[in-house]
């Protein structure tokens with residue numbers, strides 16, 4: 001099939017490259033000329049394992065990129081993968097998607113025949129029907145359900161495993177305005193269903209339900225993590241090893257073993273944003289989301305607890321303190337929602353001189369928000385002369401650190417990810433026991 005993807009960021013680029021790999025002809029459309037140039041040159045615009053290989057293989061063949069929305073006219077369906085960030089009050093900001101939909105609608109005005117617009121961006125229930133469809137109808141002069149269809153097909157991939165997740169989903173969720181829409185989505189994903197390692201469930205549902213499934217999925221996982229973090233905090237007070245507790249409760253199939261690693265908390269581009277969006281949306285409907293407020297409260301306290309534990313051993317004022325890890329998790333250079341930000345803020349508030357390292361180029365983006373931090377090019381350089389270290393991201397190379405700790409002025413290590421080996425010569429503070 002001929003597919004266009006509007007918005008070639010983390011989701012759009014991996015969706016475009018994977019669909020090309022499944023045999024579709026794909027055009028990625030982005031307003032960022034640099035992204036377009038890189039894809040056409042066969043390079044990945046983002047740090048994502050497996051993606052460079054796919055782009056290198058398909059660029060110039062089944063995958064191309066452009067800044068010109070007119071390219072979508074030659075395709076059967078268009079994915080919408082633009083960003084849906086949070087506003088200051090946590091509510092969802094749909095303005096980028098709305099502006100993009102005008103470009104899409106104006107282009108569709110010139111197209112003959114049915115076209116399907118598939119919303120992959122995470123949007124609240126109702127937004128597709130009430131805000132996206134009217135823009136498309138107005139700018140294209142066409143009628144939804146007749147001249148064109150609209151679908152909601154949320155994405156559940158995680159950063160760092162996006163390619164693997166896209167190609168091996170546990171479920172495909174389709175909401176659509178009409179049968180042709182459902183038909184096109186089934187055809188599109190057919191090669192994926194055929195080649196996936198395990199059978200993916202196909203959930204055909206309404207537009208509103210499809211949108212809510214995405215939020216429920218993320219918010220449930222965030223709540224699971226805050227629950228295990230709170231349990232771990234209590235475990236630490238009792239001297240109980242919370243990882244042994246997690247392992248045992250994970251054996252109960254009703255709980256499940258995944259997403260039970262307690263520590264510095266959950267970050268990323270979506271858990272914080274989606275949890276905030278659903279809390280704000282609930283309040284708008286006069287519903288107080290008490291549990292979800294607590295889920296966020298527990299999460300935001302974890303990095304501050306780490307600084308508190310460090311201060312049990314060292315007064316950080318005027319002292320050099322190392323922050324190891326800036327990306328919100330290993331395998332990505334993304335700092336959105338990173339717990340390191342809250343740790344840096346807490347350290348700076350208490351007068352520490354922060355020195356930070358991440359194995360990716362995450363420091364470039366971090367430096368824009370935290371210019372007073374010293375960014376160095378190795379963990380050893382960060383630890384050298386430091387009066388304490390906070391381990392914020394579970395990069396494997398941090399787990400391998402050992403003699404580097406001996407160069408610290410005060411070898412106090414607060415391990416937010418349970419990856420550092422306790423040993424003599426290190427004052428170890430875990431979050432989990």
Ligand SMILES: NC(=O)C1=CN([C@@H]2O[C@H](COP(=O)(O)OP(=O)(O)OC[C@H]3O[C@@H](n4cnc5c(N)ncnc54)[C@H](O)[C@@H]3O)[C@@H](O)[C@H]2O)C=CC1
Pocket residue numbers: 006007008009010011012029030031032035081082083084096099100101103120121122123155156157158159269270
């Ligand atoms: N990052 C992730 O792993 C996941 C993200 N999502 C959702 O997918 C959506 C996209 O997220 P990301 O890929 O992380 O965002 P992103 O910010 O990385 O990418 C968005 C892209 O859209 C482009 N864009 C903006 N306006 C445009 C326009 N008018 N025409 C063409 N391109 C335009 C931007 O230049 C940017 O490259 C969000 O709603 C997010 O919640 C869902 C699942 C996973």
Ligand SMILES: O=C(O)[C@H]1O[C@H](OP(=O)(O)OP(=O)(O)OC[C@H]2O[C@@H](n3ccc(=O)[nH]c3=O)[C@H](O)[C@@H]2O)[C@H](O)[C@@H](O)[C@@H]1O
Pocket residue numbers: 155156157158159160218221225258259260261262263264265266267268269270271328329
């Ligand atoms: O909507 C999205 O953007 C995506 O959000 C998450 O994916 P992602 O943010 O890439 O990362 P996760 O692997 O879920 O990790 C999120 C955060 O939780 C933390 N985490 C995860 C697992 C765990 O056991 N403990 C833990 O602290 C990670 O360190 C990270 O900060 C979801 O897992 C995806 O299904 C979803 O598509």
